[in-house]
Amino acid sequence: MKPFEYTKPKTVREALSSATRHSHYIAGGTNLVDLMKKEIDEPDKLLDITNTLPDQIEVKDNGVVIGAMVRNTAIAVNKIILESWPLLSKAILKGASPQIRNMASAGGNLLQRTRCPYFYDLTLPCNKRKNGSGCGALKGNNRMGAIIGYSDACVAVHPSDMCVALAALDAKVNIQKADGSEETMNFLDFHRLPGTNPEKDNNLPENALITSIFVPKNNFSKHFEYLKLRDRESYAFALVSVAAALDMDGNQISEARLASGGVAHKPWRWTKAEDFLKGKQATAENFAEAARIAAEDTAPLSTNAFKVPLLKGAIETALHTCLTNKA
Template sequence: MRPFEYVRAADAASATAALSAMPQARYLAGGSNLLDLMKEDVERPTRLVDITRLPLREIQRTRAGLSIGALATNTETANHPLVRENYPLLTQAIVAGASGQLRNMATNGGNLLQRTRCNYFYDTSMPCNKREAGSGCGAREGLNRISAIMGWSEACVATYPGDMATALYALDARVRVRAPDGRERLIAITDFHRLPGDTPERDNNLAHGELIVAIELPVPAGEFARHSHYLKVRDRASYAFAMVSVAAALDMDGSRIRQARVVLGSVAHKPWRSAEAEAVLVGQRADEATFKRAADAALRDARPLAHNAYKVELGRRSVVRALMRASRLA
C-alpha cells in the first residue's frame, strides 16, 4: 500500500472541502472495497478523508417515503423495521450480498460506489481502460466469463457487482448528494451509474468532491412491497458475486399486472432496468407464459462475448423465476 495523507472530517463541509482540494483524494467510510483496492495497488489515493464521524446514519420516514443515511451500514439498513416492512426487496438484496461481517462494516454510500470485480481490473499487469484510461481492455478478447452482455463498449466489458443498487433501481430510489459549495441535489438512481462508452474509468455521475448524504425511497406503489423478490444466481451459495441477479416487483390487481419493475444485475456496467420486459407485463395476467415473454424481451438485445453466452439463457430463466416468486406463483 502506498503512502497517503489521512484527514478526519468533523462535518460535511470540511469533508467536501478536504476531498475537492486534491484530485486523487477519496472518502473513507467502511473501507470494505477501497482498502482492498489500495492493497492491490489498483487505487492509489493521495489523501483519505475519514467521514465515519458524520451524522449520516439515520433511517427515518419522510413525507415522500423513507430516507436512508449514507453512513448507515448494510446490516442496519436490512434489519431496520421500516425497510423490512415497506421495502422487503431491499432487505433481500442486501442480505444476499457479501458476508455478515462485511455487511456490518459496509455503508450504503460506499455500496453504491463499489467498483467492478473484473479480473483484469484487479490485475495491474494487464491492460484495463477502467484502471488506466487508454491502456486497452484485456477482458474483451480474454477470459470474459463474468463480463457484460448488455451495454458494453469496445473500451470496457466490466460489470457492476452490487446487489443493493439493483433493488434500488426497482424501487425508483434517488441519491441525495452534497457539493463542496454546500448545495445539494437529487440524482435518480437510474442516472447515478454510467455505461462505459468511451470513458469507462468513470463509474458514476458524481462530480469530484460530492458526498453522498442519503438514499431517498418513495412510498411503494400499489402492492410492490408485497409482490417483490430478489434472486441472485452465483457460483457458490454464499459470499460470491452474482453471475446474474434479478430484482422483480409487481403491482397486481387480482391476477392482472398493473405495474412492473424488472432489473437485472451483473449483466452490464450498471444495473440494467428493462423497460421492454416491464411493457410486456403491464396489463397481462400473471402466469409463467407472460413471464417468459417478458424474459425474452429483457434479453433480446444481449451481446454475449466468447465465454459468457450462458448469461443470456441464465438471465431469461432468472427473470421468470424472480417474477414467479414475486407473484407468489412459486
C-alpha cells in the same frame, strides 16, 4: 501500500473543503482498502467521514430516507424496511458476507468500483485502471462479463446487489457538492455505462458527497423477489441477478419492476419487459414473453453466452416467485 495522510473531518463542510484531486473519502472502506492494498488506487489523503454523514433511517410521507453512513446490515434488518421495502432487504442480504455488510455504508455501496479480474491484475491491460491500455477481457476471459451496455473499452459488470434493488425501486441519490450546493439525482442516472471513459463508474461530481438515498413509497411490498445466481451460495458476485416486483390487482399486473445485476456496467432496468407486463395477467406465458423481450437486446461475449438463457430463466422464476413470496 503507499503512505497516505489520514484526517477525520468533523462536519460535511470541513470534509468538502479538505478534499483534493488526490484524496478519497473513506467510510466502511470495504472496497477502497482492498484497492489500496493492491496498489490500484493510491490516494495521498484519506478523509474519514464516518462521523460527518447521516447514519439514520427516516420515514417520510412519500418514502424513506437512508443516511449515507447507515451500515448495510442495519438497512437489511430495519423493521420499516422489512415491512415496506422488503426487496431492498433481501437484495442486501444476498451480497458479500455478514462481516462486510456490518462495515459497508449505504453511500459506499453505491461507489464501489465496477470491476473484473483484469482490473485487479496490474500485469494485464485494463482501461478502468489506465484508459487507453486496452480491455483484456474483451477477447479474453469474459465469462463474468457484460451481455448488454458494454463497449470495446470495458466489459466489466457492476457488483452490487443493493444497487439492483434501488434501481428497481426508482430510488434517488441526495448529493452535496464541493461548492456546498445540493443535488438530487435519479438512481438510474447515477451509474454510467463505460463508453470511451470506463474509468468513470458514476456521475457523482468531483469531491462531492452522497448524503442520503431516498426510496419512494410503492405497492411492491407484497409481491417481490431478489434472485441471485452465482458460482457458490455465499460471498460471490452474481452471474445474473434479478430484482422483480409486482403491484397486483387480483391476477392482473398493475405495475412491474425488473432489474438485473451481473449483466452490465451498471444496474440494468428491463423497461421494455416492464411495459409489456403492465396490464397483463400474471401467467406463465406472459412471464416467459417478458423474459424473451428482456433477452432480445443482449449481445453476449465470446465465453458468456450461457448468461442469456440464465437471464431468461431467472426472470421467469423471479416473477413466478413474486406471486408466492409475500411479505
